[in-house]
Amino acid sequence: MKLYGYYLSSAAFRVRIALNLKGLAHEDAPVHLLRGGGEQFVPEFAALNPQNLVPVLLDAGRPLTQSLAIIEYLDETHPQPPLLPTAPEARARVRGLALAVACDIHPLNNLRVLRYLKRDLEIGDDERDGWYRHWIALGLAAIEQLLDGDEATGTFCHGEAPTLADICLVPQIFNAKRYDCDLEPYPTVMRVFDACMTLDAFAAARPESQPDAPD
Numbered sequence: 001m002k003l004y005g006y007y008l009s010s011a012a013f014r015v016r017i018a019l020n021l022k023g024l025a026h027e028d029a030p031v032h033l034l035r036g037g038g039e040q041f042v043p044e045f046a047a048l049n050p051q052n053l054v055p056v057l058l059d060a061g062r063p064l065t066q067s068l069a070i071i072e073y074l075d076e077t078h079p080q081p082p083l084l085p086t087a088p089e090a091r092a093r094v095r096g097l098a099l100a101v102a103c104d105i106h107p108l109n110n111l112r113v114l115r116y117l118k119r120d121l122e123i124g125d126d127e128r129d130g131w132y133r134h135w136i137a138l139g140l141a142a143i144e145q146l147l148d149g150d151e152a153t154g155t156f157c158h159g160e161a162p163t164l165a166d167i168c169l170v171p172q173i174f175n176a177k178r179y180d181c182d183l184e185p186y187p188t189v190m191r192v193f194d195a196c197m198t199l200d201a202f203a204a205a206r207p208e209s210q211p212d213a214p215d
Contacts, residue, residue, distance in 0.1 A: 001026040003015060003055060006052055011055055011102075011110075020201035021081060026104050029058075033054070060154075097165035097168070101139065104139055109136065143169070167190065169192065
């Protein structure tokens, strides 16, 4: 397996966590999203993913895109340990928590959106960062209620083993910290985050531990 990613990409971060949880070896293929206008736009990478986004997982010669689709592919092809519960209702809950991050928070705050706000709409840094923090606060407040108000929440987002929900939550918290977001209003979220970060699979996937991270 070869993983095309960027050390600060939260979507690539998710896939790194999943690969680590599964104990799957892979080759890293860094794609710098800023250097030279963005290496995601070079023809070689665009041929792998016309969306010009990371991550891309190359497995058996086939490029797979979109982090959640990649993670579910890994879960289906390497079932242990499972990243989704068995019961349909529980699976729906975990997917809902994951999508609350991957569909409702992250797309509004990813690199191409922030660059568009600054470069094309000429929004200042303070206003751009305010945009970022607004959507983080709105999203995490809802996730806090979903976790705190449900007996299915355990040490992790769902029960006593990490799932797809935790895989999505942890990178989002890293991003929130980078932008100095106030995380005190989300004690359950942060308790789950801290539990995840005691696991080697999560700790080894953190941005600063990646081969393309600056010294």
